[in-house]
Amino acid sequence: MSLLDRSQGNARTHTGARQHTLIPGDDVHHPSEQRKYCTSPRHGRVAGAMAWLFPLPALRLELPADAYSNVPACWWGRGRWIAHCLALYDEHYQLLRRHRMVDSVSRRTFLAYLIVESGGADYRTGRDCRITVERLQKAVARSESTIHRCRRLVNKLGCRTVVFAGRLRTREERLASWKRRDRARGWAAVSALHETTVLPVDNEYVKTLLHQGFGTPPERSDGFNFLSRPPKSSPPQPMIKRRAPRGSDKRRPQAYDQRALLLAEKCRKDERIPLWARRMPRGQLAAALTRYAVAGWQVDDVFGAFEEFRISGKRIIGTPNKPIGYLCHVLRQIPVDVPPALLDRAREVDLEEKRRARQRELWEEIRAAKMAAAGEHSPGREAARQATAALRARTVGSDRARARHADDEVRAAARRARGES
Numbered sequence: 001m002s003l004l005d006r007s008q009g010n011a012r013t014h015t016g017a018r019q020h021t022l023i024p025g026d027d028v029h030h031p032s033e034q035r036k037y038c039t040s041p042r043h044g045r046v047a048g049a050m051a052w053l054f055p056l057p058a059l060r061l062e063l064p065a066d067a068y069s070n071v072p073a074c075w076w077g078r079g080r081w082i083a084h085c086l087a088l089y090d091e092h093y094q095l096l097r098r099h100r101m102v103d104s105v106s107r108r109t110f111l112a113y114l115i116v117e118s119g120g121a122d123y124r125t126g127r128d129c130r131i132t133v134e135r136l137q138k139a140v141a142r143s144e145s146t147i148h149r150c151r152r153l154v155n156k157l158g159c160r161t162v163v164f165a166g167r168l169r170t171r172e173e174r175l176a177s178w179k180r181r182d183r184a185r186g187w188a189a190v191s192a193l194h195e196t197t198v199l200p201v202d203n204e205y206v207k208t209l210l211h212q213g214f215g216t217p218p219e220r221s222d223g224f225n226f227l228s229r230p231p232k233s234s235p236p237q238p239m240i241k242r243r244a245p246r247g248s249d250k251r252r253p254q255a256y257d258q259r260a261l262l263l264a265e266k267c268r269k270d271e272r273i274p275l276w277a278r279r280m281p282r283g284q285l286a287a288a289l290t291r292y293a294v295a296g297w298q299v300d301d302v303f304g305a306f307e308e309f310r311i312s313g314k315r316i317i318g319t320p321n322k323p324i325g326y327l328c329h330v331l332r333q334i335p336v337d338v339p340p341a342l343l344d345r346a347r348e349v350d351l352e353e354k355r356r357a358r359q360r361e362l363w364e365e366i367r368a369a370k371m372a373a374a375g376e377h378s379p380g381r382e383a384a385r386q387a388t389a390a391l392r393a394r395t396v397g398s399d400r401a402r403a404r405h406a407d408d409e410v411r412a413a414a415r416r417a418r419g420e421s
Contacts, residue, residue: 061187067163068127071192075126081159082114083209084195088157092199102156103149112140113150117160118193126193129160158196165189259293260286266299273303274316276323284324288331295336304340305331 075081089110096102116139120131136147154160168186169177177184195201264285268278277285286293289302309330310316320326334340374380 063128063164063190067190068192071127071161071163072194072197074124074192075194078118078121078123078126079210080206081118081126081193081195082111083206084201085114085154085157085159086111086209087201087206088159088196088199089153090205091201092157093153096156102153105146105149105153109140109142109146110150110153112142113147114154116140117150117154121193129191129193130188132188158198160191160193162189162191256283256286257290257293260290263289263293263297263299263302267302270299270303273299274306274318276319277327280323280327285327288324288327291336292331292339295339297339298341298345300341300344301339302331305334308340309333 086107089107093102093105093107097104113136116136117129117131118126120135121127121129133144133147137144140147140150151160155162164187169184261282264282267273267285267289268280268282270278289297292301306316312333316330317326
């Protein structure tokens with residue numbers, strides 16, 4: 001047995017795939033050839049220059065043909081796979097976490113991990129994902145234990161299958177890597193990304209998440225595989241000679257509740273609201289109306305608050321110095337859980353229900369009168385019965401003819417298979 005066979009036998013691991021070897025044709029150092037690396041310095045410089053001028057292709061480990069035989073069907077796309085995993089997280093994570101079947105992973109961290117992990121797979125099939133934990137750490141900006149928790153979670157959800165567990169390289173493989181100026185000492189695990197077959201998922205929710213988007217690039221484009229982080233530049237002057245940092249001058253855009261934004265937009269378009277309130281920026285107006293919008297207020301309730309403030313004997317200022325503060329003062333006079341136009345809306349709903357009930361009764365009376373207009377054995381009813389019977393007979397005859405035709409085709413196919421004419 002040769003040295004290569006003995007080293008591969010010692011490095012064999014119990015994985016889902018067979019032990020892999022080097023690609024045929026790779027130039028591997030033999031022990032008898034190692035003396036050329038220990039010759040004169042001039043020879044070493046020449047060898048180094050040749051390596052820089054004519055770099056060898058990267059050493060790669062090819063999987064056998066049946067490595068993916070036990071893997072479920074491939075994915076339908078990178079974005080759909082991310083949406084599929086997020087839908088599984090939203091539907092099953094709380095239950096799995098409550099029974100201590102998975103580790104603690106936030107949704108934001110899990111989304112960042114999914115984006116980076118999917119970036120290392122084949123965009124057509126989701127297979128051949130060879131991304132290392134170190135690269136995931138740098139891209140997601142999380143610790144190694146967090147990356148392992150994310151991988152255990154996606155494995156528990158049934159969306160990732162490891163076809164080759166990573167192992168250390170053999171002596172010959174390390175020599176070949178060193179010749180290619182590659183300092184890697186092990187093979188990364190190879191996995192396949194696919195949709196789950198062990199947990200149920202709501203496909204409509206997956207479509208909703210996919211429609212919202214996750215910042216992933218379109219298919220067949222270079223795109224980005226990792227989350228970008230702001231670069232850290234060194235200070236132009238010593239810290240002791242300049243002022244203390246005050247933070248970034250650029251303010252982050254604040255996120256408001258969608259109900260508050262909708263209510264603010266309606267108030268800005270309603271001419272009953274005072275002009276100074278309609279001229280306020282939408283963000284400030286949404287901030288002032290957030291707690292009221294969450295409680296179910298509508299634009300009629302905001303107008304009702306102004307009316308009650310005026311009816312109570314207080315004058316509404318035409319041009320307040322601080323519009324946002326004055327608006328909060330006006331709205332604070334009304335309890336949040338008692339919208340001013342709530343009774344009016346309830347009265348309108350009750351009137352609408354009564355109108356619809358009367359309309360339904362009227363239609364029932366008209367229908368009963370029409371049915372009672374003709375007797376049971378009238379000519380019209382007899383003609384309708386005859387037309388229905390004729391249509392039923394034609395339908396039954398057509399069904400029988402189709403069944404006979406299908407049976408004849410099956411018999412003809414059987415005769416052709418037996419070689420009969």
